[in-house]
Amino acid sequence: MTPAPRKLRDLFDDMSADAPDNHRRLAQLERRIRSDTRRRAAGAAMAGVTVLTAAGLFIPAFLLPGPAVSPRETTTAVRPAAELPPRFTSGDGSAYRRLASATLKAESKGEKKASVTVPVSGKPLEVAALCPEGNPAEVARPRVIVDGKPSSNWFQQCLTREGRGMVMGSVSVPKGVEQVTITFDITDGGCVGKKGEPCPTRTFLQPADWPLAVYEYTPPAQPVEPDPVGPFPVRLGTQKLAGQASGVWPRKSSFALTVTSPGGYFRIEHLCTGDLADRLFVSYQIGDEASEGEWACGHRTLDETNALLWSQKVPKGTKIIVSGKVRMHGGHSNRQVGWSVGVYSSKIVKLAR
Amino acid sequence: MRDKSDFVAYVEARSPRLLRTAYLLCRDWAQAEDLLQTTLVRVWRAWGRVGEYQDAYVSRVLVNTYLSWRRRFWRRELPTDAPPETVVPDDRIGMIDERAVLWAALGRLPPRQRAVLVLRFFEDLPESAVAEILNCSIGTVKSQSSKALAKLRIDPEIAPPAVASRMEGELG
Numbered sequence: 001m002t003p004a005p006r007k008l009r010d011l012f013d014d015m016s017a018d019a020p021d022n023h024r025r026l027a028q029l030e031r032r033i034r035s036d037t038r039r040r041a042a043g044a045a046m047a048g049v050t051v052l053t054a055a056g057l058f059i060p061a062f063l064l065p066g067p068a069v070s071p072r073e074t075t076t077a078v079r080p081a082a083e084l085p086p087r088f089t090s091g092d093g094s095a096y097r098r099l100a101s102a103t104l105k106a107e108s109k110g111e112k113k114a115s116v117t118v119p120v121s122g123k124p125l126e127v128a129a130l131c132p133e134g135n136p137a138e139v140a141r142p143r144v145i146v147d148g149k150p151s152s153n154w155f156q157q158c159l160t161r162e163g164r165g166m167v168m169g170s171v172s173v174p175k176g177v178e179q180v181t182i183t184f185d186i187t188d189g190g191c192v193g194k195k196g197e198p199c200p201t202r203t204f205l206q207p208a209d210w211p212l213a214v215y216e217y218t219p220p221a222q223p224v225e226p227d228p229v230g231p232f233p234v235r236l237g238t239q240k241l242a243g244q245a246s247g248v249w250p251r252k253s254s255f256a257l258t259v260t261s262p263g264g265y266f267r268i269e270h271l272c273t274g275d276l277a278d279r280l281f282v283s284y285q286i287g288d289e290a291s292e293g294e295w296a297c298g299h300r301t302l303d304e305t306n307a308l309l310w311s312q313k314v315p316k317g318t319k320i321i322v323s324g325k326v327r328m329h330g331g332h333s334n335r336q337v338g339w340s341v342g343v344y345s346s347k348i349v350k351l352a353r
Numbered sequence: 354m355r356d357k358s359d360f361v362a363y364v365e366a367r368s369p370r371l372l373r374t375a376y377l378l379c380r381d382w383a384q385a386e387d388l389l390q391t392t393l394v395r396v397w398r399a400w401g402r403v404g405e406y407q408d409a410y411v412s413r414v415l416v417n418t419y420l421s422w423r424r425r426f427w428r429r430e431l432p433t434d435a436p437p438e439t440v441v442p443d444d445r446i447g448m449i450d451e452r453a454v455l456w457a458a459l460g461r462l463p464p465r466q467r468a469v470l471v472l473r474f475f476e477d478l479p480e481s482a483v484a485e486i487l488n489c490s491i492g493t494v495k496s497q498s499s500k501a502l503a504k505l506r507i508d509p510e511i512a513p514p515a516v517a518s519r520m521e522g523e524l525g
Contacts, residue, residue: 005474011452011459012475016373020382025368025390026361032394 084128084166084213092224092275092335094217096126101213104142104186115183116214123216124332125171127182131158132208139208145183146171152329156296157278168215170279170330184212219332226274232342239267239344246340249280249326250333256323257343263316264347268308272297274337276328282341284324286310294327297339360400363407364393371415377471378419380460392418412476413486416468458505466501469494 022028086098100116118125127144141158144151153169173180226248234241240262245255259266270282283294291308314320322343331337368389375385375392392415396403403410459467465487472483473494480498484491 007455008470008474009477011455012377012471014452015456016376016475019369019372019376020386022372022386025386026364029364029390029393029397032390033397036394036398 083211084130090217090275092226093220094275094332094335096215096217099125099214099216100182101211102184104184104210104212112187113183113185114212115181117179117181118214118216119179120173120177121216123218124330125173125180126168126215126217126330127153127171127184128166128168128213128215129155129158130166130211131155132210140186142184142186142210142212144169144171145185147174147177147180157298167278171214172330182214184210186210220334223334223336226277226336226338229271229273229338229340232269232271232340232344236269236344237346239346242266242343242345243322244340244342245324246338247326249328249337249339251336253327254323254325255341256321257341258319258321259343259345261314261316261318261320262345262347263314264345265313266310266320266322267344267346268310268322269342269344270295270297270339271342272337272339274335276331276335276337277339279329279331280337280339281327281329282324282339283327284308284322286322287320297326297337357400360397367408367411368393371411374412374471374475375415375419377475378416378464378468388415388419388422409482409486412472412478413488416472416486417488420464420468455505462501462504466497466504469497470501473498 083101083103084098088096090096099118102114102116103111104114105111129142132139139158141155144153144155151169151171153171155167155169157167157169171180171182229246232241232244242259242262243257245257247253247255266286268284272280274280278296278298280297281294282297284291295308324341326339328337371392372385372389375388376382379385379388392411395414395418396411399410459470462470468487469483472478472486473480478486480491480494483494487494489497
């Protein structure tokens with residue numbers, strides 16, 4: 001048998017033919033939109049922006065026919081500053097000084113690439129951006145090129161910020177140089193073609209302005225202790241805490257927990273504190289199977305944590321080792337980051353998202 | 354800019370079909386409903402900017418939401434997936450078994466390859482549209498589609514019985 005396209009078409013048609021009829025979908029959708037609006041408004045308020053309109057005004061517009069109202073206009077009025085600050089001190093006492101700034105305008109053909117040359121004094125360099133408003137998946141992010149070499153920094157944190165403030169990333173500077181040229185490039189929607197492949201046409205990308213800057217910073221003279229990471233709750237919905245480990249990078253950067261299965265599934269949560277929590281990445285291993293890739297820890301709460309689900313059922317009573325490593329992208333050893341990992345077990349699986 | 358009342362009309366008209374697409378991606382009706390509603394919430398937020406190509410936009414959000422969920426799983430298969438029935442050589446309803454093993458084999462494909470097949474062969478989208486939805490080149494769509502079909506062909510569980518017997522004989 002070969003799965004000819006016709007067979008696939010028939011199979012897809014048949015297998016999906018018995019779709020359950022959900023008469024309550026619109027009502028459920030309304031609740032979700034209301035909840036999403038509240039959550040986003042709360043997030044924006046926490047980030048120091050002004051909530052202009054109560055979330056409740058959002059839903060009637062959804063239910064009643066009427067003129068279009070932009071969701072962005074109804075939830076927040078976030079206007080990023082025109083440029084990034086010339087100087088500031090981070091929470092852990094690192095003193096930042098802006099060396100250069102630039103702005104890319106994704107809707108303008110002539111301003112999709114900008115280069116700045118800055119002196120290298122020996123202090124760590126960082127690039128900064130103000131995340132633009134809008135759905136981050138629909139906004140092209142600038143790639144960062146250092147002396148002609150693409151950097152891994154791509155302002156990935158903007159994917160979870162959605163127009164909420166400044167994000168920063170480390171820049172690796174070649175040894176011995178006195179100056180370095182940093183290019184911000186949003187050409188082709190920020191696409192980096194693989195193996196010479198042309199970049200795809202992306203008609204969905206929204207125009208966005210990117211205020212950008214290069215900073216150098218003076219790290220704190222002594223290691224700064226991050227805030228302690230709160231303990232994980234013993235119960236999280238249907239899940240029970242099976243074990244937890246914590247540490248402070250760079251003093252501790254790995255863990256191994258032995259947990260006993262209740263006859264179900266494992267889920268892992270991680271939480272971090274410290275100014276550089278966004279740049280701390282965790283990789284996991286359950287038994288002898290490693291996770292693919294690593295996960296940014298970030299400043300999340302348990303409600304929005306990027307949980308990992310081990311979707312293989314583990315027989316009751318089985319002892320299994322859950323281990324992991326934490327790795328800092330850039331950073332400085334005096335800028336410590338607290339991390340904590342909680343392993344939960346459950347007899348049923350809930351989709352992690 | 355689109356009117357919000359269009360959104361309700363769009364949901365009512367298109368959600369049954371979108372639910373089927375979501376099911377073919379997740380293979381579980383409850384998760385498919387969750388995926389569909391999560392997608393529609395995201396679409397709602399951008400509805401004023403969607404323009405005239407709603408279907409392409411919604412498909413893109415749906416597939417990307419699905420792929421972002423899947424990236425958080427270590428294993429490709431959900432434990433709710435029932436294991437495929439073993440093919441019985443003298444089964445008189447072999448056609449049904451053949452489809453069952455093909456369905457199971459589809460479930461073992463990497464999420465992105467499965468998405469390519471669903472978009473190509475259920476949504477009947479041209480390669481260029483699939484490329485735009487998945488944010489990749491047409492060449493990548495072709496190669497992913499080809500790899501997926503090749504995997505289905507060589508999947509041991511869907512090898513023709515004669516081949517399976519021969520392999521067992523050689524091993525024995």
